[in-house]
Structure formats: structure tokens, C-alpha cells
Amino acid sequence: MGVLPQIAQDLLPQLWATSPEDAIARAGVVITAYALGVVLGAATIAAATAKLPRRSLVIAFAVAFTVGSILSAMAPTFELVVIARFLAGLPHGAYFGIASLIAADLMGPGKRGQGVALVMSGLTIANVVGVPAITVVGQQFGWRASYYIVAAVFALATAAIALTVPRQPGNPRATIRAELSAFRQPQVWLALAVGSVGLGGFFAVYSYVAPMVTEVAGLGQGWVSLALVCIGSGMTVGNLVGGRLADSGALRAITVLLPVIAAWLVLLWAVAEQPFLLFACLFGFGAVTSALVPSIQTRLMDVAGRAQTLAAALNHAALNVGNALGAALGGAVIAAQFGYLAPAWVGVGLAVLGLLVALVSRALERRGNPADG
Template sequence: MRTRAALLALALGGFGIGATEFVAMGVLPQIAQDLLPNVWAASSEQAIAQSGALISAYALGVVVGAPTIAASVARFPRKRLLVIFTAAFTIGTILSAIAPSFELAVVARFVAALPHGAYFGIAALVAAQLMGPGKRGQGVALVLSGLTVANVIGVPLITALGQQSGWRVAYLAVTAIFAAATIAIAFVVPEQQGDAGATIRRELSALRRGQVWFALGIGSIGFGGFFAVYTYVAPLVTEVAGLAESVVPWTLVAVGVGMTLGNFAGGVMADRGSLRAVLQLFPIFILAMTGLALTASTAVTLLAFLFLVGALASAISPAIQTRLMDVAGESQTLAAALNHSALNIGNSLGAALGAAVISAGLGFIAPSWVGVGLAVAGLALALVSWAVDRRTTAAPALA
């Protein structure tokens, strides 16, 4: 029971992170109208595209914070670190909610994101130890389950709250989740010592390994396809499919259910071979995004393909994280955190490229085609990684 409660507390932290990261997608039009009123008056499309910078700023914060924080704190007790991280999230999200201007909101989102990768990295190591041998991928998936469940329950509900009461109220609700996670972790997660032999130099030594960079590239580029789609899901629903704004939260539920189911399936697949899982999942991911781009104007197919895109993207995530841990040697803390740097480079890349094609006048379906291209590039990198492994080992490596 203590182990189960600890895993739930870790997942609650992930739930808060999922809410703070993804709620912006659902209330992006409200943020654009409030913080960029002059741009909105001239062109709502341009204002929404410009507001994508908030999502890119959060992603950049993860990219910067994950390796620097994780490498610096690997030797410290893990429970204490998790409490500090969730407390920092609480403060950062409050700053996001009260930011008086667009520029300060961008800065606040960057600051709020700094502990993201380190939290998931440390939490994944704690969960893997609690789960026991042979279940590392499932431990990673359990921690990530908070993030995916947030997309089923938290993000849609908080999006609806933001649409009714304002986007600032939505972020205050996220603040309350982080405060609850801080208390839960402090009370129910058992003490775990850090890696006493860890040093910044040893952790960073993982970056000398070619397969680490391949894994990071797969996550950064391939997973960017998901964010090219998900960042602009609100206008995809209202402008392309012609549905009411009230449908947006239900669309987010469909994506979130897909992400939750895909996450657990991906954890099981990762335990059977992380690179194998990546190679199996990416082709289906590409097909799902192609289907979305071709049929997004119809409500039923829009929801169906968004469900599939969410499921497949989420299944890929624990596979990439497990792959990083497989190839990083002793640098396990850094490897577990770097996955989130990679995924948030993808977040920033997908959001930025999506904004570029929208600003170019190509419409709100164009980001889905950007997503297809990024996923194809991710699959190509995975194939190169497998080929390099095959040449440097006695047998083909699909671990």
C-alpha cells in the first residue's frame, strides 16, 4: 500500500506538469485576446500564432533545466529533490497566472518549466526502484501516467474553467494541483538516497555516446510532430471542423484518453525492447497524422485521428526514455531527465513550425503536415540508430 501511494503521489506531480504544460493549448485564443489585444484586433490568426511563443518558452525552459539541474543534483536524496521541484512548480505557475504582459508571461512560462525534466528524471528512478527489476519501462510509464491522465481529466476541465472564468483562473487551478503534489510526496514517498558517486562530469559523460544523441534526436524531431498538431488543436476544432468552442475540451479528452492508454502500452513494449518499440510505433504514428491532415474537416474523423495521434505519441515517450537509460551507462539521472529535454525541443520545434505555416497563410491544417514530416525524420533517425548498433555489435540491437 505504501508503494502504491508513493507511485500515486509521483503521478500527481506528473498530473500537475501535464496540466501546466498542455492547458495553454486549449485556452490559447483567450490568452492571445487578453495579452495581445492590438494584434488580435488586426488578425486573430496572427495573434494565436504569436501566442504559440508561450508554449515554445515552456519547452525551452525544460530543455535548459533538465540537463543542468539533473546533472547537478544526482547525488542528493531523491525525495527531498522531488519536494523542492514541486514547490518550485507551484511558485512558477502562480507567476504565470499573474503576469501583467505577454512578455512577462513568456518569461514566467520559461521559469516554471525549469524543474520539469529533472522532476520526471528523478521520479522515474524512484518509481523504477519501487517497481523492482525488469519493470523499468512500466515504472517510467507510471510516472508519466500523471501527465497523460491530466490530458483526460485535468486539461479539459481546466480548459473549460479558463473559457468560462479566464485563463488566469485556469493557471491558479494548476497551482493548487502542484501544492497538493508537494504535500503528498512529502508524506508518502519513501526516502531514497541519491547516487553517492555521481558527479556533474560523470553524468555529462553520457553526452559522449553516439547512441544517446540518436535517442535525443528521435525524441526532439520525431516527437515534434505531435506538438505541431497539439499546439493548434483549438483552432483545428473551431476553424477547420467548424465546431463550437465548447467542443474543444471534449477533443482534449479524446487526445488524453489516447495518451493514457498509449503510455501504458508503450511502457510494456519498452520493457521488451526500447528501440524495437520505437521502430514499430513510428510508422503507425505517421499514418495517423496523415489521416488527420486529410480528414480534419469532419468531426468524427477529427476526434478519431486525434485519439490515435495522442495514443501513438504517448506510447513512443516511455520507449525513448528507456532507450536513453539503456545507452547512457552510469549517467542514469541525466538520461532519465534528457528525455524531457528532447521531447520539449520537439514541443518548441513543432509549435514554432506550426506557427510559421499558419503565419504564411497555409491554414490550420498545415501544422498536421508539418507533423508528418517531423515524424518521418524521427523514424529515419531511429533506423540509422539501429543500423549503427547492428554494425558495432555481433547481432542486431533492438534493445
């Protein structure tokens, strides 16, 4: 996301020459393609591999990430980069879902949310260190260098998993049919909708944070990395807090956090032209949105019954539906000449819609369990 302008300028030169805004908006398809790969792969791969040993699976998926990143760096055209990103996204949901199950088992009873948060902290710390560093590399040496470095990191991660993660069996009784039975639960669909819509606003803003910093706040490209550090730092704090909130009641945490996200996006829109306030708001924005993620995953695991592998993977499908939705809608309002702050209002609308879905879920749950209402 931090090197989106470089991708647009390099692979869409004619469009860039006539309209950088349109070029950046179209380049957002690269993000959407990866997200769609995650969505497709999460359900199919997780369901098909639920009975296999978990450690072996995460190693195989990490190898696939490495290969996908190399293909992304080598692709000569915009269309081939889009295809490579789609292929690279396929194992994402199953990887993080199974990793979350490993962590939840290691953490023990009553700490599933904290186990999920532990795995997700890898993503949040990556946003503090990796994303800004890769953005600098992309700005200095080209976006292709960024993907090669990502591939090297994945290769190191593969070795680290093989050396340190304990062996853990899969579910020998799992079948594709049993895992897919989760889709018969209305509450599973509602939880997926909350994650997809409620977090879409995060990606609407995050996907276009680079032009927000340079065009709205009037800062140089070097400040984009600092903006990403602010978001990532907030995500790290929010994720850890979110794990504890999830263990105390996932659905309750969701209905509290979504209005806060909507209000924070309004604040971000109001202060974005002031650099100091923009960076402070980006930190808070990362925190409140990241706090929501463990609750969504815990909620999915709560309502999925026996299909725990699929439920854990579906959280990442939901996140990446939000990623695709947010990137697409954010790009659309920018291309429509509403400006680089318009994605914040897209986020407000999506957070409110996610809250409405969560309230429907709570109402149905109370109707089914009157003693709890």
C-alpha cells in the same frame, strides 16, 4: 494549449484585431518558452543534483512548479508571461526524470519501461481530466484563473509526495562530470534526436487543436475540451501499452511506432472537417504518440551508462525540444496562411525524419555488435 486563443486575445489585442491567426501563432511562444526552460533545466539541474536524496528533490521541484504557476498568472504583459513560463519549465525535466528513477526502482528489475510509464501516466491522465477542465475554466473565467488553479493542484501534489513517496537516496558517487559524460555517447545524441524530432509532430498538432476544432470542424469553443479529452484518453492507453513495448525492445518499438504516427497524421488531415471522425482520430493520435515516450526514455537509460539521473531527465528535454519545435513550426505554417490543418503535415515530416534517425542508430548499434545484427 487549450486557452491559447484567450491568451492571444487578452495579451496581444492589437494583433488579434487585425489577424487572429497571427496572434495565435505568436502566442505559441508561451508554449515554446516553457519547453526551452525544460530543455535547459533538464541537463543542468539533473546533473547537479544527482547525489541528493530523490524524494527531497521532487518535493523541492514541485514547490518550484507552484511558484512558477503563480508568477505566470500574475504577470501583467505578454513578455513577462513568456519569462514566467520559461522559469516554470526549468525544474520539469529533472522532476520527471528523478520521479521515473524512483518508480523504476520500486517496480524492480526488468520493468523499467513500466516504471517510466507509471510516472508518465500522471501526464496522460492530466490530459484526460486536468487540461479539459482547465480549458473550460479559462474560457469561462479567463486564462489567469487557469494558472491559479494549476498552482493549487501543484501545492496539493507537493503535500501528497511528502506524505506518500518513500525516502530514496541519490547516487553518492554521482558527480556533474560523471553525469555529463553521457553526452560523449553518440547513441545518446541519436536517442535525443529521435525524441525531439519524432515527437515534434505531436506538439505541432496539439498546440493548435483549439482552432482546428473551431475553425476547421466548425464547432463551438465548448467542443475543444472534448477534443482534449479524446487526446488525453488516447495518451493514457498508449502510454501503458508503450511501457510494455519498451521492456520488450525500446529501439524496435521506436522504429515501428514512428511510421504509424506519420500515417495517422495523414488520416487526421483527411477527416478533420468531420467532427466525429476528427475526435476518433485525435484519440488514436494521442495513443500512438504517447506509446513512443516510454521507449525513448528507456532507450536513453540503456545507452547512457552510469549517468542514469541525467538520462532520465534528458527524455523530457527531448520531449520539450519537440514541444518547442512543433509549436514553432505549427505556428509558422499557420501564420504563412497554409491553414489550421497544415501542422499535421509538419508532423508527418518530423515523424519521418525521426524514423530516419532511429534507423541510423540501429545501424550503428549493429555495426558495433555484429552478433546482434
